[in-house]
Amino acid sequence: MLRLLRVLGLPIAATLACAAAPAARAEPGAHACEREPFRIVIDVGHTAQAPGATSARGVPEFAFNLKLAERIEQLLLDTGFRRSVLLITEGRSRKGLAARIKRANALGADLFLSIHHDSVPNKFLEKWKFEGKERGFSDRFSGHSIFISHDNSDRVGSLQFARLLGTQLRERGLHYTPHYTDRIMGHRQRLLVDAQAGVYRYDQLLVLRDTDMPAVLLEAGSIINRDEELRMGSDEHQTAVSAAVVDAVESFCATRRPRSPTREASRASGVSKQATAPAAAMPVRAIKQR
Numbered sequence: 001m002l003r004l005l006r007v008l009g010l011p012i013a014a015t016l017a018c019a020a021a022p023a024a025r026a027e028p029g030a031h032a033c034e035r036e037p038f039r040i041v042i043d044v045g046h047t048a049q050a051p052g053a054t055s056a057r058g059v060p061e062f063a064f065n066l067k068l069a070e071r072i073e074q075l076l077l078d079t080g081f082r083r084s085v086l087l088i089t090e091g092r093s094r095k096g097l098a099a100r101i102k103r104a105n106a107l108g109a110d111l112f113l114s115i116h117h118d119s120v121p122n123k124f125l126e127k128w129k130f131e132g133k134e135r136g137f138s139d140r141f142s143g144h145s146i147f148i149s150h151d152n153s154d155r156v157g158s159l160q161f162a163r164l165l166g167t168q169l170r171e172r173g174l175h176y177t178p179h180y181t182d183r184i185m186g187h188r189q190r191l192l193v194d195a196q197a198g199v200y201r202y203d204q205l206l207v208l209r210d211t212d213m214p215a216v217l218l219e220a221g222s223i224i225n226r227d228e229e230l231r232m233g234s235d236e237h238q239t240a241v242s243a244a245v246v247d248a249v250e251s252f253c254a255t256r257r258p259r260s261p262t263r264e265a266s267r268a269s270g271v272s273k274q275a276t277a278p279a280a281a282m283p284v285r286a287i288k289q290r
């Protein structure tokens with residue numbers, strides 16, 4: 001546990017100062033963003049039971065995803081996106097995936113962002129010892145990557161937000177990894193649709209394909225890379241990514257009309273709070289909803 005805390009860095013401490021970083025750029029056709037009714041779902045990739053990849057130091061990906069998603073959610077709330085929802089799912093992968101999509105669609109959200117951390121195919125793994133235990137690592141690739149599905153019901157909106165996010169990350173000195181275009185990735189090879197912003201196409205990914213709102217998946221960085229794992233756990237990096245997301249959401253929101261107008265939104269919010277209380281049969285463990 002101590003190791004986990006050390007690797008993941010400091011507790012949540014999002015500040016308004018982060019949001020004051022580079023001003024969001026106006027998109028064509030932009031108006032003032034209506035932050036209050038705009039709803040973004042921040043999806044924590046994987047579940048505690050099926051935690052995704054394992055880092056070079058043996059920490060499950062789910063722990064990294066949860067930490068970063070919480071930071072992003074906190075900054076969204078602090079900056080006035082008070083209907084933001086943190087989506088945490090439970091259960092085995094397949095069941096968890098279906099529950100995740102069902103919950104996201106029921107929330108009537110304007111935007112869906114799934115948070116993940118990357119690894120590599122097994123063939124690239126090398127061995128090292130950390131705290132007396134043999135672990136797998138690969139320092140071969142580093143950087144984030146952004147994915148969209150052309151089969152999402154709002155392909156244009158998905159690409160638009162993905163580009164905004166990639167641009168905001170780049171402006172903070174963060175780079176994307178181009179290795180998904182490489183043939184060595186085999187069935188994981190992807191088409192790069194925006195080489196400036198680092199946006200790839202991954203049409204079959206269910207959380208991107210089956211969510212009925214613009215949907216984007218962010219692999220925030222490679223936790224199988226020993227240096228990058230430490231960076232992913234740092235307060236500085238989590239703050240930069242959170243600020244990039246909030247600025248991208250602000251720009252995106254300024255080009256859209258929220259699905260729920262303000263008055264209806266607050267009324268619906270009161271009702272849905274009760275309706276989304278965790279039920280015994282639902283594999284969604286916690287939904288923080290405002």
Ligand SMILES: [Zn+2]
Nearest residue numbers: 045052116117
């Ligand atoms: Zn993942």
